[in-house]
Amino acid sequence: MPQLKSFGNLSLENKTFSALAFSPCCARLASARKLFRIRDNLDSIRIAVIGGGVTGLILGLAALRDGYRVDVFERSDSITDVGAGISFDINAAKVFESLGLGDVIDRISYRSKTSTYRTHDTNKLKLFLDYSNTSGKVMCLRAEFVREVAGLLPKDQLHLGKKFESLQQHHKLVTIRFKDGSSYAADLVIGADGINS
Numbered sequence: 293m294p295q296l297k298s299f300g301n302l303s304l305e306n307k308t309f310s311a312l313a314f315s316p317c318c319a320r321l322a323s324a325r326k327l328f329r330i331r332d333n334l335d336s337i338r339i340a341v342i343g344g345g346v347t348g349l350i351l352g353l354a355a356l357r358d359g360y361r362v363d364v365f366e367r368s369d370s371i372t373d374v375g376a377g378i379s380f381d382i383n384a385a386k387v388f389e390s391l392g393l394g395d396v397i398d399r400i401s402y403r404s405k406t407s408t409y410r411t412h413d414t415n416k417l418k419l420f421l422d423y424s425n426t427s428g429k430v431m432c433l434r435a436e437f438v439r440e441v442a443g444l445l446p447k448d449q450l451h452l453g454k455k456f457e458s459l460q461q462h463h464k465l466v467t468i469r470f471k472d473g474s475s476y477a478a479d480l481v482i483g484a485d486g487i488n489s
């Protein structure tokens with residue numbers, strides 16, 4: 293994905309937000325709010341998030357809860373996250389709670405003080421992690437977590453089958469173009485397309 297760095301007055305690091313770094317994401321949204329303060333209605337500020345993985349979906353939800361008009365564009369035709377389990381620290385769980393995901397986390401996760409990693413074929417123990425001196429980890433099925441978060445975004449703001457191809461920055465707007473020939477104009481574009489971002 294091309295560099296997504298400076299849009300209008302807002303400078304974003306060209307960075308994929310880690311699943312464990314939602315607080316900085318929220319801080320960036322707060323900065324965006326200040327930079328766009330000349331507008332009365334936050335929902336008139338259109339944020340486009342490229343990528344509907346864990347980061348893009350959570351970021352979309354955070355922007356939505358903050359009052360922005362946010363649209364998430366995912367290249368796949370469905371939200372079917374691969375992978376088995378996902379774990380995150382208690383501080384990440386607190387951020388999820390602040391986004392209204394507390395009930396979801398309680399329902400689909402459990403807390404653990406250890407993690408055990410084994411090879412898939414021989415079941416040989418590869419790694420054992422002991423978190424007993426910490427608050428532990430929150431563990432859940434990754435696909436379930438992603439499905440729950442995706443379900444909280446308005447259906448017309450989560451766009452599937454939209455493979456980002458290019459963008460063009462105008463004076464105040466950025467026009468994004470997708471592989472299917474469609475386009476979308478946004479005030480702010482955030483790349484959350486994973487390791488290739």
Ligand SMILES: Cc1cc2nc3c(=O)[nH]c(=O)nc-3n(C[C@H](O)[C@H](O)[C@H](O)COP(=O)(O)OP(=O)(O)OC[C@H]3O[C@@H](n4cnc5c(N)ncnc54)[C@H](O)[C@@H]3O)c2cc1C
Pocket residue numbers: 308309310311312342343344345346347348365366367368377378379380454455456457484485486487
């Ligand atoms: C084996 C393994 C275990 C892990 N375990 C954990 C863990 O326990 N806890 C944890 O916090 N992290 C874990 N991670 C790391 C975690 O998976 C990543 O940090 C996380 O997936 C990053 O999320 P993301 O949304 O940034 O990227 P991704 O999950 O890669 O999502 C990117 C999304 O962007 C979409 N996309 C890509 N290109 C385009 C395009 N051109 N147009 C539109 N959409 C596009 C993709 O289809 C995808 O849906 C693990 C990683 C691995 C490999």
